[in-house]
Amino acid sequence: MNPSEGTTPLPLFPLSSVLLPGAATTLRIFEPRYLDLVRDCGRSGSGFGVCLILEGSETGAPALPAAVGTLAAIEDFDRDADGLLVLRVRGGRRFRVRQVRVRDNGLVVADVVWLADDVPARTRPEHMLLAELLRRMLERAVGEGVVRIPEHHFADAAWVGWRLAELLPLGEHERQALLQEDDVHARLQQLLEQVV
Secondary structure, X not given: OXXXXXXXXXXXXXXXXXXXXXXXXXXXXXXXXXXXXXXXXHHHOOOEEEEEEEEOOOOOOOOEEOOEEEEEEEEEEEEOOOOOEEEEEEEEEEEEEEEEEEOOOOOEEEEEEEOOOOOOOEXXXXXXXXXXXXXXXXXXXXXXXXXXOOHHHHHEHHHHHHHHHHHOOOOHHHHHHHHHOOOHHHHHHHHHHHHO
């Protein structure tokens, strides 16, 4: 069987941080390989993969990416004071890297399989503390704006887990472990162990 059967080619943007589903981040683009990537994404309307760097750095030689990453969709772009391209991207679906190759320009392209979307599940009673913690964190961060978040989100185990993983002061390898966890309740249990 061909190892690339059932896979999708996806250009990667390895980072020293984890992009979580639903989370937004800002990227400064200046290397030619990533300028080419953004141009290609703009033409095709597609996104690109973001993976945590396991070895290497964000610039220079291609870095070794983690096996699980997140699809990044470009939401907005601008130029900063130095004239560099700045992208605002948001995390979408998770994927698993099957194999990677490096193009002549240094861009890493992976053959990926898409991981299943989170199964809708209510936050279990033993994890309600996490939902309340998230509510208080959001109230502190945005004040009265938290009322705009629909109440049903706080009962959604996946949403609570991803937002807490985004907001809590976790190490990137801890976030990566959460990204790699398929079970929403196991993800919440990992978070609970971090905060108690």
